[in-house]
Amino acid sequence: MCADTQCAQHFKGSPVDVTYTVSINKGLKVTPGSVGLTALAGVTASAKLVVQLPAGATSFTATTTATWLNISGVTASGMTLTAAGKAPGVYSALVTVSAANRQVTVPVTYNVGNNPASVNSITPERASLGFTAPAGYASTAQQMKVTLPAWATGLSSAVVYDSGSGWLSVNVDAAGALNLVASAVGLRPGNYAASLVLNGGPDVLPVSLPVSLNVLAPDWSVSGSSSFSVNAASTAAGLSGQISIDIPNLPVQTWQASSNASWLTLSRGSGALRTDKLGISVNVAEMLKLANGRTHTAAISLSVASGKADPTTFTVTLDKKLAELNFVSPHTRLPGEAGNYIVRGSGFDALADVSKALQVSGAVPAKVVRVNDTQLEVSLPAATGDATFAIANTLGAPVGAATLKALAQPAMAYAAIDTQGRKGGMVFDPERQAVYTINKTLSSLMRFQKNGASWDVSSVPVPDADAVAIAPDGKSLIVTVTSGQIQLFDPATLASQGSYKAGYVSGDTLNALPRLAVRNDGKVLFAGGSGVAGAGGMAYFDLASRSFGNIGGSYAFGWAVASGDGSHLNIVQSASYSPQPPMVSLDGTDSAAKPAPGGLTFWYEAAQSLRGERFAEGTYTVWDRDFNIIGKVALPDANYFGRTPVFSPDGKRLYVLAYSSAGLYLGSTVMPRVYVFDSSTRMVTSTNLPLLGSFDLKDYPTCNIDAYECDTRALGAISPDGATLFFIGDARLVVAPVPALSASRAAMRRLALPVSR
DSSP states (O other): OBSSTTOOSBOTTOSOOOOOOOOOOOOOEEESSSEEEEEETTOOEEEEEEEEOOTTOOOOEEEESOTTEEEEEEETTEEEEEEOOOOSEEEEEEEEEEETTEEEEEEEEEEEEOOTTSOSSOEESOSOEEEEEETTSBOOOEEEOEEOOTTOOOOEEEEEESSSSSOEEEEEOTTSOEEEEEBOTTOOSEEEEEEEEEEOOTTSOOEEEEEEEEEEOOOOEEEEOOEEEEOTTOOSTTSEEEEEEEOTTSOSOEEEEEESOTTEEESOSEEETTTOOEEEEEOHHHHTTSOTTEEEEEEEEEEETTOOSOOEEEEEEEEEOOOEEEEEESSEEOTTOOEEEEEEEEOGGGOSOHHHHEEEESSOOSEEEEEETTEEEEEEOOOSSOEEEEEOOTTOOOOOEEEEEEOOOOOOOOEEEEOOSOEEEEEEETTTTEEEEEETTTTEEEEEEEETTEEEEEEEEOTTEEEEEEOTTSSOEEEEETTTEEEEEOTTTOOEEEEEEOSEEOOOSSSBOOSEEEOTTSEEEESEEOSOOSSOSEEEEETTTTEEEEEBSSOOOSEEEEOTTSSEEEEEOOSSOSSOOOOEEEETTOSBOEEOSTTOOOOSOEEEOTTSSEEEETTTEEEETTOOEEEEOOOSSTTEEEEEEEEOTTSSEEEEEEEEGGGOSTTOOOOOEEEEEEOSSOOSSOSBOOEEEEEEOSSOSSOOSSSTTOOOOOEEEEOTTSOEEEEEOSSEEEEEEOOOOOSOSTTOOEEEOOOOO
């Protein structure tokens, strides 16, 4: 034993051997001290550990920091470690065992190999998803299977929206499949995009799938009766139909309908998509108020009560072509006169039997011929009274009437009425026994009306007036106004009947043939522009519809001369161009003008007979309707030159007003002369038309001086009985009865007219 602290000295008798026993209690022990686990990817692995508890301990605890390692089966003598299925790789963990204040740490190594029986990543059965839905509704549901790696902990999803939000619904069913629905509620029509992100747990990489949604505008499908045609054979029962209404990409729901036109009646105001049809019919009473010869439209407004579709319209057209009469031409005839007359209107092609459909009072037609849809030719026997034409139809609708008036023409005495100012156009009205003209200098429409043995003169101001003509029925005077209008006047009162704006109107300052001509269908051709877009170089104003349009073709309208019945127009395009454009002609049924043969280009004065059988080119040549030369006009007196040609109504005589170059001075006693030529027969062995005679006027209708400013060209007309000539210029209206001429052409002499009154 030591006697000091450093054990440098010992007690006597030491060291002494002492015998003793040391007992060591059992400690905490885990066997094995380390664990190595091996498994294929996605497959679990386990190992048992034996635990020796220290003295006095009856239990232990075990923990690990690894989420993939599970401790189970814990008893007083051991436990089981189980590693979850993992992706290929090497994983490490520590297991801490504690008992009686003692701890043992066991390292665990988990070696996971590739598993050929398992996928290695999240695998959806489609690479993308696409949905379609009408605005306001959901798409059809889609299901998509997803295969997960064996080590995935479960399937979850998230949606990342590129446009719009909240429109994709995703649910995972018990079998692990995805159920998806896209909703277009609150979305406008268009395309929307999103990404569907799929997750399988911490050891699985997420997968993103593109998702698209096409939001459709509701697609109306409306079909059925969309047009009606009304003609002379139409019945009220036949003017009806049905419309089917649907929006295929919407569920069945209620539609609502309304019409914006009084002539279109609907059978109901609402119904169900795909189930209820909409009946439509023409309200005959309202339809009859519409303009004839035109196409009218009505719009049916359609909507759905849910508001899930924008309203739409369905257009219904009505082509109203009831047979209608507008004019008979000429509209007057002499009592006891028989002949062929032209009835103009529209809708004649629909008449099954035109002879039965045409109703004529005051005469019994010998023959009725349908020329086309707008023209009939009627042969009438002689009669002393008026004849009125009308057309019947199954609807009982009034469609106009036209009257052929039988008018006796009184004998007229020679007269000369002073009227200064340059004139534009000249009309003799046999119904009112009046002459109308435009005074360009005074800007007025003038009327000279026979009153017994005298003539009453009246006028109304028409600023910028250029020319005048009369309607085919004699009910309107047509005046062209160079400020751009067509104006109508009552021939009886000179009261205005309306003014209509054209594109533009051209005119002239000289005494000239009018720059307008009236066809027997009521189309008034004029020099200018219609203001209406479309093909055709000749503007017209339609008296029947009170509208403007264009005659087809590329020809222009300069000035023209029309036959008395308006069935044939000869038109000069221009006299100013080189090379000179051809003269063109236009019949009453032509849709386009056609160039005249024979090298005809232009003239400054011309005439046609009542029905266009004869045409005088200036005072030089007479042609027939087909432009065959009838003969030349040769004045027998060398000093005289032709000024104004006028045909007898039947075209058998040509009257040529001529001036003498020796009489062109103030105070001259050399008067104008009217030469009368026989134009009834085409010349065969000679060129010049036979001269039947001549007679002198007592007055000049125009100025008669040899000066640049003096326009010696007069305008001419003739009465329907061929007994009276009318000439007007910038000095006078001359009324000249035609004297009897000798039947002997060889002994022709000049006749003198009575003194003017």
